[in-house]
Amino acid sequence: MTGPTTEHVPVPVPKDALEYFRAKGIKVGFDHRDVWAEEHATSWTVAKAMRLDILEAIRSHVDEMIESGQTFAQFKRELQPLLEKLGWWGRGELLDPLSGETREVQLGSPRRLRTIYDVNLRQAHAAGQWQRIERTRAxxxxxxxxxxxxxxxxxxxxxxxxxxxxxxxxxxxxxxxxxxxxxxxxxxxxxxxxxxxxxxxxxxxxxxxxxxxxxxxxxxxxxxxxxxxxxxxxxxxxxxxxxxxxxxxxxxxxxxxxxxxx
Known part of the structure; x- marks a missing residue:
């Protein structure tokens, strides 16, 4: 047995993992350090996704990915065209609410989608496993x-x-x-x-x-x-x-x- 793989084969995801993800609230953040550490266990965010429609679109696809055990290739194939349509792809200018400055930043990219995919899948698996550990600890x-x-x-x-x-x-x-x-x-x-x-x-x-x-x-x-x-x-x-x-x-x-x- 090994931990969750994310390459070519769909990964069955336990119900506990999906419930963990769905219990999270949405939180907007410019930088990955704006939503910090334990906050990620209760709040879902994507750095520099400052519009709710973009956040909700990504969240919906992550939810589907976790539920169906999609491979990264499937996840990217379905989500990238939507993000391009929403204007959240490539380089772009964005206002940093903390500094008040407009900066050129990286929005969506294959590398960012890979990070979104890996982090959310692994944390959901970890959270789901912990729930099972607590139930079967005896x-x-x-x-x-x-x-x-x-x-x-x-x-x-x-x-x-x-x-x-x-x-x-x-x-x-x-x-x-x-x-x-x-x-x-x-x-x-x-x-x-x-x-x-x-x-x-x-x-x-x-x-x-x-x-x-x-x-x-x-x-x-x-x-x-x-x-x-x-x-x-x-x-x-x-x-x-x-x-x-x-x-x-x-x-x-x-x-x-x-x-x-x-």
Whole structure:
């Protein structure tokens, strides 16, 4: 078994992954740093797609892509002509609301469509898998960090391959993959018996590594954060856990009776 592939074969997507994507609200952002880190678990955006009709068109195709398991070639073939028709393709001038300046920027392109496709598919898969992990944790309480099919891997991710930790270990809240742009790492859920068998081989680690933290300043928002080394800034969160927590909070607020302030 491997993580989700995105090349030539349609990928069956679990219902949990689709529900995760559909629960997101739409948020406009000029730069990918405007909607940051955990916000991506509850808000859907495409940098420099500043018109709602463009955002909704892309979202509709991403939804269809996730539901039907489209390959990237199918996704691009259907979406590119629509974006060209809407005027969101190639280079163009766009107002940056933060600086008030009009800049020449890259709008739609094959490379941007690839990023939209990969990021949304992998995060939806990760969030959907986390929901299943929480449901089946009683019988399969451990997770194994696995490398994906990338040609090259980040050195830190290579060092994490083969780590076995309980599913409720805090390490998974920041290190549940994907852990950066283009990261194809994934996790495998296993039983206690398999965890013991693998650990007995001496080829697996059973302690969470601590590589230290790196400070990052989001130049768009001014926010200063500390990110675990080996994880790209903005990727140090578990999309499924964040989404579930936000949904639980929403339901709690909806159940609370309105107070009479008169």
């Amino acid at each position: 019988t399969q309480p451990y997770l194994v960090y696995q490398l994906g099919p990338s040609r090259e891997h980040r050195p830190e991710h290579v060092g994490w391959a083969g780590i076995i930790l309980p599913a409720d270990h805090p390490w998974w809240q920041s290190h549940f993959p994907p852990n950066g742009w283009g990261c194809k790492c994934w996790v495998r859920q296993i039983s206690k018996r398999e965890a013991e068998r693998l650990t007995a081989t001496g080829q697996y680690m059973t302690e969470a590594p601590d590589l230290g933290m790196q400070e990052y300043i989001n130049q768009r928002t001014g926010q200063v954060v500390s990110v675990p080394k080996g994880i790209e800034p903005g990727w140090d969160y578990n999309p499924g856990a964040v989404s579930r927590k936000a949904r639980a909070q929403q339901l709690l607020e909806e159940k609370q009776p309105e107070t009479d302030t008169a």
